[in-house]
Amino acid sequence: MIYLRDVVSLELDLEKCNGCGICLKVCPHAVLAKHEPKVRIANRDACMECGACAINCEPQAIQVESGVGCAAAILNAMIGRTSAPCCGPIDPDDPSCGPSCC
Numbered sequence: 001m002i003y004l005r006d007v008v009s010l011e012l013d014l015e016k017c018n019g020c021g022i023c024l025k026v027c028p029h030a031v032l033a034k035h036e037p038k039v040r041i042a043n044r045d046a047c048m049e050c051g052a053c054a055i056n057c058e059p060q061a062i063q064v065e066s067g068v069g070c071a072a073a074i075l076n077a078m079i080g081r082t083s084a085p086c087c088g089p090i091d092p093d094d095p096s097c098g099p100s101c102c
């Protein structure tokens with residue numbers, strides 16, 4: 001799913017990336033793809049800025065402003081939903097909040 005085009009804050013620093021592939025496993029939208037020996041951003045506009053990749057990237061090769069420009073939250077506001085979005089940093093104490101909650 002693509003929310004909005006050209007608004008995603010996701011950045012990948014290939015100098016820091018060690019190619020471990022964790023980000024590929026935690027991303028719910030297949031935004032990143034293997035590009036031996038590292039990874040690449042394959043579908044930037046599908047990113048919902050959940051932050052799961054950045055949180056799980058040990059060498060901090062990924063930067064994303066999770067919760068700030070969350071496209072899902074923008075869309076929810078546009079259609080009048082008032083419930084709080086769950087697109088901020090993942091709350092480990094909230095079982096409903098995770099990479100696939102949006």
Ligand code: SF4
Pocket residue numbers: 016017018019020021022023024038039053056057058059060061062
């Ligand atoms: S989790 Fe980080 S270090 Fe591992 S492949 Fe993804 S960007 Fe590279």
Ligand code: SF4
Pocket residue numbers: 010026027028029030031032046047048049050051052053054064099
């Ligand atoms: S912020 Fe979330 S949706 Fe975007 S690339 Fe990372 S894990 Fe995937």
